Amino acid sequence: MKIYVDMDGTVLSNKLDNQFRCIATAINMAEALLWYADVYVDDLQVNTVLLGKIATLKAEGHEIIGWTNRDDNKQLMTERNLGIYLPLFDTIQYHAGDKRSSVVSDGIVYDNEAEYVAMGAAGSTLVTW
Numbered sequence: 001m002k003i004y005v006d007m008d009g010t011v012l013s014n015k016l017d018n019q020f021r022c023i024a025t026a027i028n029m030a031e032a033l034l035w036y037a038d039v040y041v042d043d044l045q046v047n048t049v050l051l052g053k054i055a056t057l058k059a060e061g062h063e064i065i066g067w068t069n070r071d072d073n074k075q076l077m078t079e080r081n082l083g084i085y086l087p088l089f090d091t092i093q094y095h096a097g098d099k100r101s102s103v104v105s106d107g108i109v110y111d112n113e114a115e116y117v118a119m120g121a122a123g124s125t126l127v128t129w
C-alpha cells in the first residue's frame with residue numbers, strides 16, 4: 001500500500017509553517033510567499049516516533065511517499081532536514097502549496113492537518129508531537 005507522509009509538522013517540526021502563517025497573518029500573504037521563496041531552515045527536529053513506525057511499514061513492503069506543500073526549490077533543504085532518515089522515502093512529492101489537488105485516496109495519509117488526513121484511505125492518521 002502507498003503511505004503518504006507530510007513533512008512540516010508531521011515528520012519535521014513545524015517551525016517553517018508556523019513562521020509562514022505568522023507572516024501571512026501579521027503582514028499579508030504576498031509577503032509570506034516572498035519570505036518563503038528564499039528561506040532555508042536547517043534546524044528542524046525529526047519525529048523519531050513516527051519515523052520508527054514508517055521504517056516498520058517500509059520493511060513490510062509498503063511504498064513510502066513524502067507528500068508536502070513545499071516547493072521544488074526546497075528539495076535539498078528537505079533532504080538535509082530528513083538527514084539519515086531520507087532513505088526511508090521511496091519518493092518525495094513537492095506540491096508547492098497545492099496538496100489538495102493530488103490524489104491520495106489510494107493510500108494512507110500521515111499528516112498534522114485534519115483536512116489532508118481526510119483525503120486518504122481508512123487508517124489515515126492525524127499526527128501530533
Ligand SMILES: [Mg+2]
Binds near residue numbers: 008010112
Ligand atoms: Mg504539515
